[in-house]
Amino acid sequence: xxxxxxxxxxxxxxxxxxxxxxRWQLYLLLILPLVWLITFCYVPMGGLVLAFxxxxxAKGIWGSPWVGVQNFQKFFNSAKSSIxxxxxxxxxxxxLFISFPxxxxxxxxxxVLPGVKYKKVIQTxxxxxxxxxxxxxxxxxxxLLDYRIGLYGALYTTLSGGKVAPNVLAQGSNFRxxxxxxxxxxxxxxQAIIYIAALSSADQSLHEAAMIDGASRFxxxxxxxxxxxxxTASIMLVLAVGNIMNVGYEKTLLMQNNLNLNYxxxxxxxxxxxxxxxxxxxxxxxxxxxxxxxxxxxxxxxLANFTSKRLSGNGIF
Amino acid sequence: MKKTRLLALVLxxxxxxxxxAGLSIAEEKPVLKVALTTSSMVTDYxxxxxxxxxxxxxxxxxxxxxxxxxxxxxRQKIALLATxxxxxxxxxxxxxxxxxxxxxxxxxxxxxxxxxxxxxxxNPEAMPNYNAIPxxxxxxxxxxxxxxxxxxxxxxxYEPETWNYTPFRLFLNKAWLxxxxxxxxxxxxxxxxxxxxxxxxxxxxxxxxxEIGVYGYNGGYGQNTVAALMNSFVxxxxxxxxxxxxxxxxxxxxxxAPFTSDAWREGLRYLKDLYDEGVLSxxxxxxxxxxxxxxxxxxxxxxxxxxxxxxxxxxxxxxxKNFLEMQLIAPLTGPEGVNYTPWIxxxxxxxxxxxxxxxxxxxxxxxxxxxxxxxxxxIERLGIEGTDWSRDPAQLEGQTNAYVEVGLTDSVKILITSxxxxxxxxxxxxxxxxxxxxxxxxxxxxxxxxxxxxxxDPTQLNGKCYEQYxxxxxxxxxxxxxxxxxxxxxxxxxLTYLGDFVKQAMAEFITGVRDIDNDWDAYLADLESxxxxxxxxxxxxxxxxxx
Numbered sequence: 001x002x003x004x005x006x007x008x009x010x011x012x013x014x015x016x017x018x019x020x021x022x023r024w025q026l027y028l029l030l031i032l033p034l035v036w037l038i039t040f041c042y043v044p045m046g047g048l049v050l051a052f053x054x055x056x057x058a059k060g061i062w063g064s065p066w067v068g069v070q071n072f073q074k075f076f077n078s079a080k081s082s083i084x085x086x087x088x089x090x091x092x093x094x095x096l097f098i099s100f101p102x103x104x105x106x107x108x109x110x111x112v113l114p115g116v117k118y119k120k121v122i123q124t125x126x127x128x129x130x131x132x133x134x135x136x137x138x139x140x141x142x143x144l145l146d147y148r149i150g151l152y153g154a155l156y157t158t159l160s161g162g163k164v165a166p167n168v169l170a171q172g173s174n175f176r177x178x179x180x181x182x183x184x185x186x187x188x189x190x191q192a193i194i195y196i197a198a199l200s201s202a203d204q205s206l207h208e209a210a211m212i213d214g215a216s217r218f219x220x221x222x223x224x225x226x227x228x229x230x231x232t233a234s235i236m237l238v239l240a241v242g243n244i245m246n247v248g249y250e251k252t253l254l255m256q257n258n259l260n261l262n263y264x265x266x267x268x269x270x271x272x273x274x275x276x277x278x279x280x281x282x283x284x285x286x287x288x289x290x291x292x293x294x295x296x297x298x299x300x301x302x303l304a305n306f307t308s309k310r311l312s313g314n315g316i317f
Numbered sequence: 318m319k320k321t322r323l324l325a326l327v328l329x330x331x332x333x334x335x336x337x338a339g340l341s342i343a344e345e346k347p348v349l350k351v352a353l354t355t356s357s358m359v360t361d362y363x364x365x366x367x368x369x370x371x372x373x374x375x376x377x378x379x380x381x382x383x384x385x386x387x388x389x390x391x392r393q394k395i396a397l398l399a400t401x402x403x404x405x406x407x408x409x410x411x412x413x414x415x416x417x418x419x420x421x422x423x424x425x426x427x428x429x430x431x432x433x434x435x436x437x438x439x440n441p442e443a444m445p446n447y448n449a450i451p452x453x454x455x456x457x458x459x460x461x462x463x464x465x466x467x468x469x470x471x472x473x474x475y476e477p478e479t480w481n482y483t484p485f486r487l488f489l490n491k492a493w494l495x496x497x498x499x500x501x502x503x504x505x506x507x508x509x510x511x512x513x514x515x516x517x518x519x520x521x522x523x524x525x526x527x528e529i530g531v532y533g534y535n536g537g538y539g540q541n542t543v544a545a546l547m548n549s550f551v552x553x554x555x556x557x558x559x560x561x562x563x564x565x566x567x568x569x570x571x572x573x574a575p576f577t578s579d580a581w582r583e584g585l586r587y588l589k590d591l592y593d594e595g596v597l598s599x600x601x602x603x604x605x606x607x608x609x610x611x612x613x614x615x616x617x618x619x620x621x622x623x624x625x626x627x628x629x630x631x632x633x634x635x636x637x638k639n640f641l642e643m644q645l646i647a648p649l650t651g652p653e654g655v656n657y658t659p660w661i662x663x664x665x666x667x668x669x670x671x672x673x674x675x676x677x678x679x680x681x682x683x684x685x686x687x688x689x690x691x692x693x694x695x696i697e698r699l700g701i702e703g704t705d706w707s708r709d710p711a712q713l714e715g716q717t718n719a720y721v722e723v724g725l726t727d728s729v730k731i732l733i734t735s736x737x738x739x740x741x742x743x744x745x746x747x748x749x750x751x752x753x754x755x756x757x758x759x760x761x762x763x764x765x766x767x768x769x770x771x772x773x774d775p776t777q778l779n780g781k782c783y784e785q786y787x788x789x790x791x792x793x794x795x796x797x798x799x800x801x802x803x804x805x806x807x808x809x810x811x812l813t814y815l816g817d818f819v820k821q822a823m824a825e826f827i828t829g830v831r832d833i834d835n836d837w838d839a840y841l842a843d844l845e846s847x848x849x850x851x852x853x854x855x856x857x858x859x860x861x862x863x864x
Contacts, residue, residue: 056428060400078810079846142608147600148527148619149611162525170599170828257603258535258824261817274813276389281396281421282809 051288064284071288080270088266088293091252092244095180100240103188104233107195108225112217123196126189138254141182145169172260179255179264194236195229202228234312241304245297267293345376349680352382352408354391354416354749361743366701368746375687377680382408391416399430402674409675410684414749415474415666419464419797420805420812422667426470427802431670433468437682444682446689447472450753458753461665465801465859472685472751473665476698478759479725480779483786484539484626485548485555485659491644493520493528493621504650505549505587508622512596515621523617530596530621532612534604535820539626539659543588543601543823548658549651550584551575552791555659556816559795562856569793572857574849576819577841580653585826585833587651592827596621602824614639629739634776635767645778647785660790664797668751688751695731697752700744705735717770718763719780730761798859811852818847 020027051071053064075081106126113119132140147153147165156165168174206224215223249268256264267289275286309315353362362368362381372379384391391413398407407430417425425431438459441448450458454475462473494501494511497518502508512530514520521528533542544555552563553575565571575581591597600608613620613630618639631640650656669688671681687693699706707713708731716729737744763770770777805812822840825831831840 079843080810080814139607142605146608148529149608149615157525157527162527164527167599167603169603172830258817258821259599259602259828259830261821262825276393276396281392281424283396285809 048287048291050284051291053284055284055287067284071284072292074285075289075292080265083262084265084267084270087263088245088247088268091176091179091263091266092247094176095183095247096240096244098180099184099187099191100237102184103191104195104229106188107192107199107229108221110192110196111199111225112221123189123192126192128189129186130190132186134248134250135254137182137186138251141178141255142169145178169257170259172263175255175260175263179251183251191236194232198229198232199225230312231314234308234314235316238301238304238308238316242297242301244300245293346372346378347376347677347680348378348380349410349677349684350380350382350408351410351412351684352384353412353746354384354414355386356414356747356749357386358741359743359745359747360741362746365743365746367696367744370693370696371684371687374693375680375684377684384411384413388416392418392421395421395425395430399425399428402429404674407672407674409672409677409681411670411672412668412746412750413670415668417471417667419667419799422470422670423464423466423799423802423805425670426464426468427466429673431470432673432675432678433470434472434671434682434685435463435469438469438472443679444686444689446686446691450689451755454753454755458665461797462667463799465799465804470670471667472669472688474668474688474748474750474752475663475665476752476754476759477663477756479720479756479783479787481626481663482661483658483782483789484661485541485545485624486539486626486778486782486786487542487545487622487624487646487648488643489622489646490515490520490618490620490642492618492642493518494644496520496522501644501646502649503647505546505652508649509587509591509594509596512591512621513594516594516596521617521619527617527619528621529598529600529612529619530594531591531601532598532609532620532623533601533625534606534609535602536606536609539624539661540609540630541601542622542624543597543827544659545624546588546649547581547584547823548789549649549655550587550653551578551580551655552657553581553659554661554794556819557659557661558664559798559856560811560815560852561819562795562853564791564793564795566791569791572795572853572860574844574853576823577844577849580655582833582837583652585823588827589829589833592829597827599824599828602828618642628776628778635774641775644775645781645785648789656789657791658786658789660794662794662797668749685751689753691754694752694754697745697750698748698754699731699733700735700737700742705733705737705744707732707734715769716763716765718761719770719772719777720760720783722770722772723780723783725783726757726760728761729763731758731763733762733764733766736766795856795860796863798856798863800855800859804855804859808848808852808855811848815844815847815849815852818843 014022047061050061050064052066052068053061054067054070055061055064059065110119110122113122129137142150144151145168147156147167147169152168153165157163168178202224207220210220210224245267247266247268249266249272252264252266253269253272256269271286271289271293274282274289305315305317355362359365362383368379371377384394395411395413395417398404411431422431426433437443438447448455454477458473458475459469461475462469462471464470489501489511491501493515497514497520499511499514500507502511515528515530516526519526519528531542531546533540533545535541539545541555544553547553552566553561554563555561561574561576562572563575565573588597592599600612604612610630610632613623613625614632614637620639628634628640631637631643634640648656648658669685671678671685675681688697695706696702702708712732712734713729716732718729720726721728738747767774767776772780800808800812822831822843826833826836826840
């Protein structure tokens with residue numbers, strides 16, 4: 001062990017090639033993920049060139065004529081663009097503000113609960129919905145929330161003495177609430193895991209000392225537990241902001257109906273409809289919209305990372 | 318050691334023999350690669366009566382590539398295939414179950430994925446069966462499959478009949494009418510009174526005010542009840558053809574948008590009135606097929622009026638308590654005397670395309686033509702003769718059907734004798750593929766699986782529907798129009814979004830999200846922002862060109 005450290009140290013100033021050669025086993029392991037990353041994340045980026053072309057399959061990607069920013073203009077001039085951008089931002093911000101703090105609160109609560117077995121049961125139960133596929137989840141949601149034949153309708157009718165419940169799914173403005181809160185139900189247990197893990201690594205001596213000093217349970221949470229998970233939380237926040245424009249398009253698409261389209265049409269569903277589902281697939285326009293989406297996302301990510309670094313000293317780059 | 322050698326020898330010999338066997342089969346039977354839209358109800362495609370029938374008759378071997386069941390998935394798949402039209406993995410023939418849109422076929426055809434087949438289609442030697450189709454129907458087939466660029470990239474299926482033209486059939490709860498001592502309504506105003514009586518009179522007698530007046534959903538086969546009712550004010554095809562545009566009834570020549578007319582607005586007022594009275598359910602705009610069937614089949618019937626194309630919404634309709642309470646009623650007459658029903662023209666669906674890259678064009682053409690053979694067309698739809706259907710004169714003796722009863726034809730000539738269509742089966746491809754049967758043939762078919770024809774049977778509605786619905790449409794309708802690629806490009810927003818937007822706005826007006834008086838101009842402005850005037854202008858030009 002000691003010998004190896006010395007060897008490594010002695011090569012501290014050696015050339016890159018030599019340093020790689022020294023640890024070739026590690027680099028060998030790195031090859032597979034690297035190949036994956038290049039093949040599936042970087043190569044397809046070349047397709048972004050479609051956003052600046054009028055793509056027809058017969059001419060191929062490089063043979064199709066350049067059109068400059070025409071596709072972007074088309075998107076911004078279309079009647080849908082403003083509402084689609086607005087919906088995307090509102091939905092994702094709402095989702096972020098709700099689904100980011102809740103797992104933290106949940107983990108903190110779970111952490112102060114006594115009884116290991118009890119905790120484990122709760123954790124498993126809240127964890128299960130994460131494994132439902134989106135399609136199953138959405139149809140489950142529709143069945144439960146049906147105002148006549150669903151659990152919601154049945155409960156309402158029973159409790160109100162025979163009255164028919166109001167139709168929550170027909171109220172377009174409810175879309176965001178249903179979307180976000182069903183997401184909370186589905187993912188809280190899963191997202192809490194990382195905080196639970198972070199909490200378990202809290203130094204027990206701090207807790208003991210605090211207890212001797214007469215700190216209340218709440219004070220211990222405030223002064224020990226929260227500072228412990230703060231670095232994790234800030235990184236998770238940066239990651240969440242990085243995904244902010246990628247609100248799940250499958251779930252949104254499945255939840256759309258004629259009365260909530262004003263709230264539920266977001267960039268990703270619009271891209272899908274224009275690019276693939278429409279009778280006249282328009283790959284170029286679709287790519288342009290997708291690219292616009294990614295650029296905004298990128299800016300937000302850099303901003304969030306910068307802020308997080310400034311505030312807590314933690315960032316992902 | 319010796320043993321091993323012997324074994325090796327035997328193995329080697331047998332391998333050589335299989336090689337020969339393989340060669341001789343390949344020589345005898347050319348292989349045709351067919352990409353086929355699957356159906357979840359077909360249990361086996363290899364061991365399938367129709368597959369074997371085609372293979373034996375044409376002396377070929379069919380190699381399947383399966384396409385998705387879902388239409389959007391199929392479009393996506395074809396769009397992706399069209400990005401590499403020279404790929405050796407492409408099939409020889411596509412069978413797409415009418416999943417591609419006109420514009421999609423044109424685009425894939427011009428991109429070189431599909432072969433232009435008009436020269437073969439017009440050549441009686443290459444396609445004898447297709448050329449044997451009677452001239453009137455042949456003209457419809459040619460028109461439906463000829464694209465705006467003048468080429469024909471697909472082979473259609475055409476099976477005219479009377480039932481599917483008018484799927485927006487209104488079913489009213491007759492048991493409730495009788496219980497409350499009411500007459501069958503014939504006008505929209507009478508309907509409103511009936512629905513209010515339903516609301517207040519607890520006709521299902523469970524002591525709860527759980528009756529839904531008007532119910533439906535935005536489905537594909539006549540379930541959109543608000544569209545059915547809107548046709549008592551102005552003719553609208555539910556957006557199912559040409560984005561819902563129609564011909565102005567003053568000259569039957571000018572293209573206009575019914576959903577911008579004053580009559581439309583009156584219709585919205587009427588529907589909004591029903592909604593405000595609590596007799597029209599907002600679920601019409603949110604429910605899906607599962608909800609629809611569940612609500613229609615509650616233990617205690619709760620639906621007063623719905624529109625539906627198929628009786629299969631009530632499982633086992635003949636003994637279904639919910640269905641037996643229902644009665645088919647004629648389209649209602651509006652305050653201006655309008656009583657139309659959406660007319661869903663049975664345009665030939667585009668079923669089969671030939672890959673431009675194939676090296677077996679002649680075989681693929683022969684394969685396509687086979688589907689237009691009279692016998693093949695029957696088997697494709699009806700299954701195995703003698704098992705699923707019959708032409709046996711002894712069995713036909715004394716049979717009649719709804720069309721014979723109303724005098725549309727003189728006798729039944731084909732009996733359907735099994736219910737395989739409703740079951741998982743390996744008899745057919747479930748009618749995926751081109752096909753032609755004449756209206757005359759269709760009218761002579763009778764499904765005997767539920768017993769001989771009984772005019773009092775509540776599920777035997779074909780004759781009644783013909784009498785009550787078949788003629789309720791404007792004198793002249795817009796035919797299916799085909800845009801060129803440039804025209805499509807100009808109207809991209811409208812073609813992608815207008816149809817959905819009209820339905821969305823309709824839902825919003827009826828439920829009060831938009832105000833019919835104050836927000837009407839904003840609605841017209843919204844339509845304009847999707848490019849409605851441009852769409853009308855293009856449609857008019859294409860219509861004038863097609864005349």
